[in-house]
Amino acid sequence: MDLFYRIVSLLGGLALFLYGMRVMGDGLKSGSGTAMKAALAKVTDRPFKGFILGLIVTCMIQSSTAAIVLTVGLVGAGFLTFRQSIGIVLGANVGTTITAQIIRLMDVNASSGSILFFFKSDNLAPMALIAGIIMIMFVNRRAAKTAGTILMGFGILFVGLMNMSASVAQMGDTLSHLLVSFEDNPALGFGAGVLVTGIIQSSSAVVGILQSIASTVGIKFCAVFPVIIGVDIGDCITTYLVCRIGAKPEQIRTALVHVMYNVVASTMLFITVGILRATGVLDDHIWYMTLHAGGVANVHGLFKLIPALILLLSANLFAKAAEAIVKDKPEDPEDLEIKANLRKLDMRLVTNPTMALGECNKLIDNMAQVALHNYQACIQQMTSFDEKRQERIAERENMLDTMADAANQYVVAVSPYVTLESDKRAQNYQLRALVCFERIGDLSVNITDYIANLKEAGKKFTPYAERELEVAMDAVHTILEMGAKASREDDPELAWNVEPLEEAIDELVESIQGRHMDRMTKGICDVFNGIQFQNIMLNLERISDQCSDLAVYLLGRHDPEIVGNEHKYLHDLHHSNDKRYMECFQKYYDRYFGELGEIPSGVTAEAGEQPGGSLEPASV
Numbered sequence: 001m002d003l004f005y006r007i008v009s010l011l012g013g014l015a016l017f018l019y020g021m022r023v024m025g026d027g028l029k030s031g032s033g034t035a036m037k038a039a040l041a042k043v044t045d046r047p048f049k050g051f052i053l054g055l056i057v058t059c060m061i062q063s064s065t066a067a068i069v070l071t072v073g074l075v076g077a078g079f080l081t082f083r084q085s086i087g088i089v090l091g092a093n094v095g096t097t098i099t100a101q102i103i104r105l106m107d108v109n110a111s112s113g114s115i116l117f118f119f120k121s122d123n124l125a126p127m128a129l130i131a132g133i134i135m136i137m138f139v140n141r142r143a144a145k146t147a148g149t150i151l152m153g154f155g156i157l158f159v160g161l162m163n164m165s166a167s168v169a170q171m172g173d174t175l176s177h178l179l180v181s182f183e184d185n186p187a188l189g190f191g192a193g194v195l196v197t198g199i200i201q202s203s204s205a206v207v208g209i210l211q212s213i214a215s216t217v218g219i220k221f222c223a224v225f226p227v228i229i230g231v232d233i234g235d236c237i238t239t240y241l242v243c244r245i246g247a248k249p250e251q252i253r254t255a256l257v258h259v260m261y262n263v264v265a266s267t268m269l270f271i272t273v274g275i276l277r278a279t280g281v282l283d284d285h286i287w288y289m290t291l292h293a294g295g296v297a298n299v300h301g302l303f304k305l306i307p308a309l310i311l312l313l314s315a316n317l318f319a320k321a322a323e324a325i326v327k328d329k330p331e332d333p334e335d336l337e338i339k340a341n342l343r344k345l346d347m348r349l350v351t352n353p354t355m356a357l358g359e360c361n362k363l364i365d366n367m368a369q370v371a372l373h374n375y376q377a378c379i380q381q382m383t384s385f386d387e388k389r390q391e392r393i394a395e396r397e398n399m400l401d402t403m404a405d406a407a408n409q410y411v412v413a414v415s416p417y418v419t420l421e422s423d424k425r426a427q428n429y430q431l432r433a434l435v436c437f438e439r440i441g442d443l444s445v446n447i448t449d450y451i452a453n454l455k456e457a458g459k460k461f462t463p464y465a466e467r468e469l470e471v472a473m474d475a476v477h478t479i480l481e482m483g484a485k486a487s488r489e490d491d492p493e494l495a496w497n498v499e500p501l502e503e504a505i506d507e508l509v510e511s512i513q514g515r516h517m518d519r520m521t522k523g524i525c526d527v528f529n530g531i532q533f534q535n536i537m538l539n540l541e542r543i544s545d546q547c548s549d550l551a552v553y554l555l556g557r558h559d560p561e562i563v564g565n566e567h568k569y570l571h572d573l574h575h576s577n578d579k580r581y582m583e584c585f586q587k588y589y590d591r592y593f594g595e596l597g598e599i600p601s602g603v604t605a606e607a608g609e610q611p612g613g614s615l616e617p618a619s620v
Contacts, residue, residue, distance in 0.1 A: 009163065012163060013163030013212075015160070016163060020154065020155070023152055023153030023156060047087035049087065050085070050088040051088070052091060053087070053091060054088035054094075055091035055094050055095040056091075056095065057091075057092070058094075058096055059098040067092040068089055068092050068258055072085070072254050075250050076248050076250070082253045082322070085257075086254075086318060087315060089261065090312055090315070091308070093304055094301075094305050094308050096203060096204060097300055097301040100207045100211065100300045101297050101301065124155075125154075126155065128151045129151070129156070132149070132150070132153075135151065136149065186270075188226075189223060189224075189225075190227070190233075193227040194237075196209075196234070197231045197233075197234025206234075207228065210228070210296050211293035211296045218290040219290070220291070221287060221288070221295075224296060225269075225303070228296075228299060228300050228303055229266045229269055229270065229303065232265070232266060233262055235262075236258050236262040240255045240258060248329075249326050249327065253319075256325060257318045257319070260318055261318060264307075265311060268310075268311075269303055269307065334370065334373070337366060338399055341359075341363045344363070345360065345407070345410045346359070350410075350414045351417050353414050356410070357423060357426045357427060361430065364487070365487065367407070367437040368483075369484065370396050370400055370403070370441070371444070372480055372481065372484050373396065374400075374441055374444045374445070375440070376477070377389055377444075378448050378451075378473075381451050381452075382466075394445065397445045400438050401441075404435070411431055412431075415427070425556075425560065426557065429556070436483075436546045436549055436553075439542075440546050443542050443546070446539045450535045459526070461533065465529075468512045468515065469537075471596045474592075478501065479501045479502060479544055482498055482547070483547035483550045486551060487550060490557075492554060492559075495551040495554040496551070496555065497584060498551035499573060501584075502544050502545070502548040504592060505540075506541065506544070508593065508596065509540065509541045509544075511593070511596070512537060513534065513537055548570070552569060552570060
């Protein structure tokens with residue numbers, strides 16, 4: 001029974017260690033996440049540069065798995081190519097050794113008069129915790145709270161380590177016998193490293209356990225080296241499984257390179273150690289040398305660094321092998337068109353603004369189509385929710401973000417060469433239009449998220465509420481089609497027709513929201529569904545607003561007096577009593593309010609029964 005409680009104490013220390021590592025990593029990421037993502041996205045085709053960046057990022061966030069998952073995500077989003085990611089993957093493997101080097105502070109042994117006494121883990125941990133909690137609770141600044149979170153994580157990590165060490169000290173004889181069995185059986189040590197890392201899902205934690213054992217009872221080199229090699233394999237398998245869930249071929253290749261690298265590196269290490277042992281370079285003195293926490297950290301670091309530097313030269317071979325194993329899937333024609341238009345943004349054309357802006361215009365037209373497709377998919381999700389369609393919507397949103405970034409950078413690069421007034425107007429319109437289409441994409445994703453919330457909760461709107469949404473969605477679909485076509489054909493007449501429709505949609509949304517509030521006040525509307533309903537209506541209205549902005553920007557391209565005075569132009573138009581405008585507005589108003597209809601007599605729009613049936617409280 002005593003052994004059971006010691007094991008529980010050991011696992012409790014491990015839990016604190018893992019939690020502390022996560023807290024520290026989260027603090028570091030929140031303080032530098034944006035900069036880190038931007039740095040990763042700027043990696044060139046030079047593997048060594050990616051290696052250094054991967055090493056630094058992993059040191060910062062204390063997790064090679066997190067760094068590689070982030071890299072795989074950037075590959076999937078198009079910020080990195082598969083080949084650019086290889087250097088980062090190799091660097092991430094080395095960067096994870098920093099945790100072991102921090103843990104070696106457990107080996108510090110100094111008197112109270114020495115400066116090193118401060119760095120002893122049992123002194124450093126409580127001081128880090130005290131400083132951290134003071135910053136979090138009493139300093140009202142974001143930077144201080146981030147620093148406090150990092151310090152708290154650091155302190156918790158060491159408290160966990162000290163708890164593990166105390167538990168290990170009580171199980172010294174048992175662990176010594178276990179480690180002796182690894183001395184004569186490297187395969188057993190390797191298997192233990194793979195298995196334990198696969199279960200814990202953290203190589204740093206397993207190495208931390210080894211260091212706790214080493215600092216307490218000592219551990220021989222011949223026993224620890226196969227475990228460390230096994231840890232690397234266990235860690236990369238976990239990362240591979242995480243990264244390939246719902247991934248594209250390029251993302252799977254990136255995760256596969258991580259596995260292939262570790263397998264090759266591990267094989268290389270076993271062969272090298274075997275040769276060195278057979279030739280006497282690793283004599284009995286080194287082979288049976290007792291290591292403490294610092295020694296384990298050094299072995300771990302060397303076993304990571306040396307293979308990485310050697311295999312970095314073979315990055316191209318890893319790339320070819322991964323490409324041979326993971327074949328490309330046939331691409332969607334929509335994706336191919338996007339890639340073709342992105343390639344046309346040739347920086348060599350920027351000295352000829354008319355040609356360059358013409359190519360950018362094609363990309364913006366493509367954005368309009370992608371945004372429209374996503375909105376159409378959003379309508380389909382409302383009537384028949386599909387997980388694969390939801391994934392495609394997210395993919396299109398990533399494409400829109402990539403296209404918007406590329407177009408924005410390209411249009412800005414053209415600026416120094418723009419001299420013609422027509423090119424200046426085209427440039428001004430493009431910068432604004434790409435923002436509109438990118439935001440329309442975001443709003444469509446928001447709507448699908450609210451629909452997904454309903455699906456997950458096992459709820460749905462009643463026929464009356466669905467009818468209201470159907471009418472509103474149809475009106476917004478019309479204005480989005482109109483805006484996209486006006487942009488594609490550069491048609492100011494069609495763009496002029498957008499505003500009366502937008503004003504009719506505003507009236508429509510206000511009326512539907514009024515009906516909704518009436519249901520809420522009568523207590524016959526489910527609160528959860530009501531929130532989703534209101535959020536969907538809000539995002540529909542915002543899509544309509546973006547179409548209005550797009551149209552007035554297009555009108556400004558043809559009428560310079562509108563540029564910079566868009567709000568005044570719209571205000572004057574709304575209050576002009578222009579006969580043509582009023583007729584156009586009335587046409588749309590009558591159409592959609594006619595489709596909306598009146599609430600049937602004796603029935604609320606939320607009743608679960610048809611007119612004439614009994615009234616029961618129902619969802620929206």
